[in-house]
Amino acid sequence: MVAHVLRLRLAMMLGALRGDRRDVIRRSLGVIVLIAATVVAAMSAAGLADAGRLTTAVVTVLAGSAVTLGFAVGPPVTASVDPLDPRRFAVVGPEPRPLAGALLLAGFLSVPVVVVLVLGVALAIAWGAHGANAVASVASVVLGVTTCVLFARVSMALGALVRRPRQSRELMSVYLVAVLVVVVPVGVFLGSLEWRGVVPSQLASAAEILAWTPIGAAWGIALAPSAGAAVGSVVVALATVAVLAVAWFALVTVLLTSTPRPVPVRERGGLGWFALLPGTPGGAVAARSLSYWLRDRRYLVNVVIVPIAAVVSTVPLLVAGVPLELAVLLPVPIMALFFGWLPHNDLAYDSTALWMHIASGMRGAPDRIGRLIPVLLIGIPILAVSLPLAIVVHGRWAVFPAMVGVCAALFLAGLGLSSISSVLAPYAVSRPGDSPFQQPQRTGSGGVVAQGLVMAGAVLASLPSAVLTWQAINGDTVDSLFALWVGVGIGAGVLVVGVAIGAVLFERRGTRLMEFAEAT
Numbered sequence: 001m002v003a004h005v006l007r008l009r010l011a012m013m014l015g016a017l018r019g020d021r022r023d024v025i026r027r028s029l030g031v032i033v034l035i036a037a038t039v040v041a042a043m044s045a046a047g048l049a050d051a052g053r054l055t056t057a058v059v060t061v062l063a064g065s066a067v068t069l070g071f072a073v074g075p076p077v078t079a080s081v082d083p084l085d086p087r088r089f090a091v092v093g094p095e096p097r098p099l100a101g102a103l104l105l106a107g108f109l110s111v112p113v114v115v116v117l118v119l120g121v122a123l124a125i126a127w128g129a130h131g132a133n134a135v136a137s138v139a140s141v142v143l144g145v146t147t148c149v150l151f152a153r154v155s156m157a158l159g160a161l162v163r164r165p166r167q168s169r170e171l172m173s174v175y176l177v178a179v180l181v182v183v184v185p186v187g188v189f190l191g192s193l194e195w196r197g198v199v200p201s202q203l204a205s206a207a208e209i210l211a212w213t214p215i216g217a218a219w220g221i222a223l224a225p226s227a228g229a230a231v232g233s234v235v236v237a238l239a240t241v242a243v244l245a246v247a248w249f250a251l252v253t254v255l256l257t258s259t260p261r262p263v264p265v266r267e268r269g270g271l272g273w274f275a276l277l278p279g280t281p282g283g284a285v286a287a288r289s290l291s292y293w294l295r296d297r298r299y300l301v302n303v304v305i306v307p308i309a310a311v312v313s314t315v316p317l318l319v320a321g322v323p324l325e326l327a328v329l330l331p332v333p334i335m336a337l338f339f340g341w342l343p344h345n346d347l348a349y350d351s352t353a354l355w356m357h358i359a360s361g362m363r364g365a366p367d368r369i370g371r372l373i374p375v376l377l378i379g380i381p382i383l384a385v386s387l388p389l390a391i392v393v394h395g396r397w398a399v400f401p402a403m404v405g406v407c408a409a410l411f412l413a414g415l416g417l418s419s420i421s422s423v424l425a426p427y428a429v430s431r432p433g434d435s436p437f438q439q440p441q442r443t444g445s446g447g448v449v450a451q452g453l454v455m456a457g458a459v460l461a462s463l464p465s466a467v468l469t470w471q472a473i474n475g476d477t478v479d480s481l482f483a484l485w486v487g488v489g490i491g492a493g494v495l496v497v498g499v500a501i502g503a504v505l506f507e508r509r510g511t512r513l514m515e516f517a518e519a520t
Contacts, residue, residue: 043122426516
């Protein structure tokens with residue numbers, strides 16, 4: 001089977017140069033341009049032998065991480081169709097494991113993989129000039145190429161499971177959000193560096209961190225700054241390959257034993273988010289919530305007010321004499337707090353439409369999780385773009401991880417507590433179609449108490465990370481990464497517990513929630 005699949009793969013690659021004359025000419029020109037670009041890139045990579053060891057190590061890790069990430073996200077972004085989709089072999093009844101192994105080997109026979117292999121060999125030459133061990137260089141190239149292939153295989157397999165129309169407004173919105181979250185912070189970071197003939201310390205630190213991640217570990221082995229760092233990179237790279245390999249074999253089994261969804265003939269079927277998100281209870285709630293958040297002016301006003309209020313909050317600090325480099329760090333945590341607080345009364349905005357959830361017998365977990373999806377898709381990009389800009393004005397990228405920890409704690413903890421508050425203490429809001437600034441009369445103070453408790457709880461949960469962040473701002477950079485993990489850990493914990501409690505309350509208080517919706 002392996003030999004047959006490899007011959008099939010080679011035939012498909014050569015077959016791309018056959019057919020209509022115009023297509024052949026266009027593809028041939030593309031191959032020529034690709035070969036020329038590969039040769040130039042390989043010469044540049046080999047030319048790193050004349051650069052410093054630190055420069056070579058930083059360039060290797062950053063470039064390798066970018067290439068590996070491209071293999072992981074490229075297939076879904078470009079809507080690529082896998083020519084060796086395991087489902088195409090289902091008609092001959094193959095065993096999943098042998099087929100998965102054969103397709104994995106065939107994955108090495110592709111133009112992008114060959115280009116990466118050529119660049120890896122050129123980098124190995126440069127590594128040797130800096131005294132890198134030959135075994136370490138070979139291991140780095142082999143693990144790097146293998147990681148790229150596995151990421152591409154797994155990404156395409158996942159795409160085959162959730163195949164959607166190639167283009168849709170909603171899908172392009174998701175891709176745009178992903179690009180903003182990744183590209184803007186990286187661009188701001190690189191643009192803020194001071195290049196004075198040496199590698200900036202921030203860039204070296206970023207490369208050192210990437211060398212301990214799944215996308216950069218393989219490329220950080222050869223020129224690791226120490227033996228311990230090299231061993232760590234090897235462990236992470238091997239673990240990444242093992243996890244991806246297990247995922248690939250499992251996905252092949254699933255693909256061979258499941259029925260593919262029919263691909264719609266029309267490019268857009270008119271269902272919007274319902275056609276894009278999974279056909280599960282949680283997916284249905286998320287799709288309906290996204291439609292509300294992106295169309296209902298009551299939601300839009302809340303989203304617009306959050307950044308404005310956060311920026312305005314710095315004015316009193318500047319008037320009071322607080323330095324700009326400190327005051328500029330305040331708006332982003334405030335935005336994180338308010339974004340986490342926004343869904344604290346989301347059930348009330350449904351009005352009488354809430355009966356659909358209760359009458360259908362929906363469980364609490366899909367309802368709670370689905371309603372958080374819009375806030376995550378809106379809040380994360382805004383925070384991801386705003387925080388690097390604030391750090392640029394502040395001037396010290398060393399505090400960036402700590403600020404991420406504080407914002408994560410405020411945001412995630414707020415979402416968790418809001419999941420409880422919206423079920424336990426909903427209060428009347430403006431009805432659908434009314435002005436977002438028109439608020440109905442309230443007979444009690446439950447709404448005010450609920451709002452205050454959610455905010456106070458989120459702030460309390462973020463205090464450990466905030467204390468560590470303040471120490472990092474005052475010069476203790478060791479606390480910066482610790483503050484990141486503390487903030488993310490506490491925020492994620494509160495989120496999970498809050499969603500679980502909110503799910504239980506939703507199932508138990510269905511009758512009272514329906515009475516509330518009818519009464520308001």
